[in-house]
Amino acid sequence: xxxxxxxxxPEHAERAARELEEASAQEIxxxxxxxxxxxxxxxxxxxxxxxxxxxxxxVPGIDVIFLDTGYHxxxxxxxxxxxxxxxxxxxxxxxxxxxxxxxxxxxxxxxxARNPQICCHLRKVEPLERALEPYAAWLTxxxxxxxxxxxDTPIVQWDQRRGMTKVNPIARWTQDDVDTYTAEHGxxxxxxxxxxxxxxxxxxCTHRVAPGEDPRSGRWAxxxxxxxxxxx
Numbered sequence: 001x002x003x004x005x006x007x008x009x010p011e012h013a014e015r016a017a018r019e020l021e022e023a024s025a026q027e028i029x030x031x032x033x034x035x036x037x038x039x040x041x042x043x044x045x046x047x048x049x050x051x052x053x054x055x056x057x058x059v060p061g062i063d064v065i066f067l068d069t070g071y072h073x074x075x076x077x078x079x080x081x082x083x084x085x086x087x088x089x090x091x092x093x094x095x096x097x098x099x100x101x102x103x104x105x106x107x108x109x110x111x112x113a114r115n116p117q118i119c120c121h122l123r124k125v126e127p128l129e130r131a132l133e134p135y136a137a138w139l140t141x142x143x144x145x146x147x148x149x150x151x152d153t154p155i156v157q158w159d160q161r162r163g164m165t166k167v168n169p170i171a172r173w174t175q176d177d178v179d180t181y182t183a184e185h186g187x188x189x190x191x192x193x194x195x196x197x198x199x200x201x202x203x204x205c206t207h208r209v210a211p212g213e214d215p216r217s218g219r220w221a222x223x224x225x226x227x228x229x230x231x232x
Contacts, residue, residue: 013158013165020155021172028155028169029058032137036165039136041065041092043128046079047200049188050181051141052087054169060088065131065138068093069123070100071112071202079190086188094131096123112204123202129162137165143173146199147216 020028032040041063042055055062066080084091096103103111103122112119132138138159144151159166170177182189192200196208198215209218 008165010158010160013156014154016156017154023155025054025169025173026058028167029055029139032139032167032169033059036135036137039134040139041132041135041137042139043067044080044083044141045200046076046083047190047193048182049079049083049087050178051139051170052083052089053185053187054181055139056087056089062089063092063135064089065092065094065128067124067127067131068095069202070096071123071204073192073200073203073206075190075192076200079188083188092131094127096127098122110204112202116205132162132164135164137167139167139169142168142171143178144171145174147214 016031020031023031040059042051043065044052046066052064055064064084068077080091080093083089098106107118108114111122142150142153144153153168153171155168155171157166157168173181181187190197190200196210197206197218198209199219200206201219205219207218209215
């Protein structure tokens with residue numbers, strides 16, 4: 001495995017993805033750290049701290065971007081604070097340009113219900129794009145098993161919209177892999193996961209999921225949406 005493949009466009013990303021397809025998640029994070037140095041960050045929704053644990057073991061002090069949409073469950077904010085207190089990371093909390101109150105004053109109440117696409121763009125997509133500007137690459141916790149829209153997720157990909165590299169170290173992991181790592185390393189998990197919320201987003205747009213249902217079926221239930229736009 002060539003751990004020094006430069007990545008500055010789609011062809012290089014595709015090559016790196018091929019080289020790293022069979023690598024362990026730890027090796028992938030290590031490759032990203034060697035390749036991008038201080039220009040590497042990661043994002044976390046704080047559904048759990050698996051990726052934070054994995055990344056911070058390889059890259060102590062890594063910048064972890066958390067999007068505070070203003071609509072999070074209290075449990076998610078609590079998980080964020082707990083994760084930041086026990087891991088060697090630099091937590092970067094990013095907020096939308098407008099508070100919830102300012103958005104409602106300008107665009108009316110319950111935008112998340114009337115037009116979730118615009119609400120997600122204003123409170124997630126646009127803030128993240130601002131937050132990612134200083135970096136050359138970012139780590140995510142995307143897994144192919146998450147949903148049909150993610151089943152072809154490569155280990156490394158070129159994020160054309162943002163002009164940077166996206167690295168998905170646990171793309172190949174199954175739920176069993178996640179559960180095993182979580183148990184072995186005592187990973188912090190958002191308590192909502194034990195209360196019927198296997199996929200956790202903003203409180204108004206996230207509902208409990210019955211056992212056996214698609215884990216992401218509780219996100220934007222009834223709207224036909226499965227993604228907020230960050231990973232599309």
